[in-house]
Amino acid sequence: MIITWHGEGCFKCQSGEISILSDPSTLRFKPNIVLRTLVKVPPEEEGGEILVVNTPGEYDAFGVNIKGFQLKKESTESFIKTIYLVDFEGVRFCFLGHISEMLEATEMEGLEAIDVLFVPGGGKPFVSQGEAVKLINQLAPKIVIPSFFKDTREFMKEFGKQAEPLDKFTFKKKDLSEKGTELVILKI
16 A cells, blocks of 8 residues: 655555545546545536545445545535545545544544544644544544644644654555554655
């Protein structure tokens, strides 16, 4: 599995010929699946042969299982905010996207056994670094990758761990630690 960051909340997760792209500004990376965590109501048509997942629900495509959960207290008549739980090649990803408030207990249900968590780490207009760390501790992923940041120092200080930025993160399921959460910082 290879994960690369393309700025803001856009991550590409690829294994073999299958790739998932979260919150891209463009489809130039030619993914198989696109996840949109913030969409206008009604969602726009896009993608063609690409599966665009932009609403809550359950989806199966290309051997990937996706569950989208609407953040009801953060969604409005104009925008829907969704978090996604994705099972891909035996790895469970959680994309918190544009989350700006702590999750309620009912929203946490089903978010378990997370291998890789993508969480906003830059503060306003998203959750604060302290709230992000609380979410990380509650969800207990094996890997956490912050998004929506300009400088990671404040996030690393709050999280209590340091990491050198990587161009890409490459791993296999068997390599994931069972002992605590590893911090991975990616470069654009």
